[in-house]
Amino acid sequence: MRRRTTALDGVAALLILLLMVQIWLLSATLDAYLAGHTDAALPGAICSGLIFVAVAGLYRFVQRLDRAR
Amino acid sequence: MANSGDKPAARNRESLWKDEFSIFQERERFVSRRQLIKFLTLTSLGMFVGNVWILFRSWMRRDSTFPRQEIARIGEIPVGGVKLFRYPNPKEQCLLVRTSEDNYVAYSQKCTHLSCAVYYSREDNQLICPCHNGRFSIRDGAVIQGPPTRALPHVILERKGQELIAIGMSGKLES
Numbered sequence: 001m002r003r004r005t006t007a008l009d010g011v012a013a014l015l016i017l018l019l020m021v022q023i024w025l026l027s028a029t030l031d032a033y034l035a036g037h038t039d040a041a042l043p044g045a046i047c048s049g050l051i052f053v054a055v056a057g058l059y060r061f062v063q064r065l066d067r068a069r
Numbered sequence: 070m071a072n073s074g075d076k077p078a079a080r081n082r083e084s085l086w087k088d089e090f091s092i093f094q095e096r097e098r099f100v101s102r103r104q105l106i107k108f109l110t111l112t113s114l115g116m117f118v119g120n121v122w123i124l125f126r127s128w129m130r131r132d133s134t135f136p137r138q139e140i141a142r143i144g145e146i147p148v149g150g151v152k153l154f155r156y157p158n159p160k161e162q163c164l165l166v167r168t169s170e171d172n173y174v175a176y177s178q179k180c181t182h183l184s185c186a187v188y189y190s191r192e193d194n195q196l197i198c199p200c201h202n203g204r205f206s207i208r209d210g211a212v213i214q215g216p217p218t219r220a221l222p223h224v225i226l227e228r229k230g231q232e233l234i235a236i237g238m239s240g241k242l243e244s
């Protein structure tokens with residue numbers, strides 16, 4: 001139980017870190033878009049998508065951890 | 070028959086409820102963390118959707134064309150004078166300033182900070198936002214001071230005989 005809790009803490013910390021990067025990415029892309037620059041939109045969306053895939057992977061890891069309980 | 074079919078589902082709901090709101094402290098902590106992770110995953114999805122929305126808007130507006138619109142006649146306003154007009158659509162207010170005998174400039178009137186209407190100050194020769202004292206250069210719309218971080222969208226003008234015609238905007242995507 002304790003090891004599982006530690007794993008969850010680690011996952012939550014990693015998720016928060018990834019989300020901070022994603023928030024920065026979204027605000028930077030939006031700022032560029034509002035300034036009339038469209039070039040940042042595609043790399044921004046790709047990076048955000050990759051971060052979401054990583055986050056979803058961590059969520060699946062937690063689900064598997066639950067099933068193993 | 071229908072009742073007997075509903076029973077397992079009801080039992081599952083109850084067990085899920087017990088699982089989510091366990092009376093054991095250790096389990097309760099475990100559940101709340103799991104819910105936090107679920108919430109963080111949904112937030113991440115929301116931000117990804119936001120990025121895709123920006124990409125979609127960028128693609129939609131990339132090929133947009135601005136209309137040609139006559140906004141004033143030469144000599145219609147005096148030097149240092151201002152004329153308000155709407156461009157590129159009836160919702161967007163812009164202002165035309167005659168800075169010298171032969172020079173006209175036009176910008177969106179919407180401040181890039183919080184969308185207050187900017188006005189032209191002849192004394193300072195600047196565009197000023199009265200809400201937070203943001204100031205923009207009359208020469209190119211660049212920020213001089215205050216909270217705005219982006220320049221004012223610039224209306225591109227063309228002189229055709231005695232007419233001033235707006236043909237596009239720079240630093241702005243909406244048409």
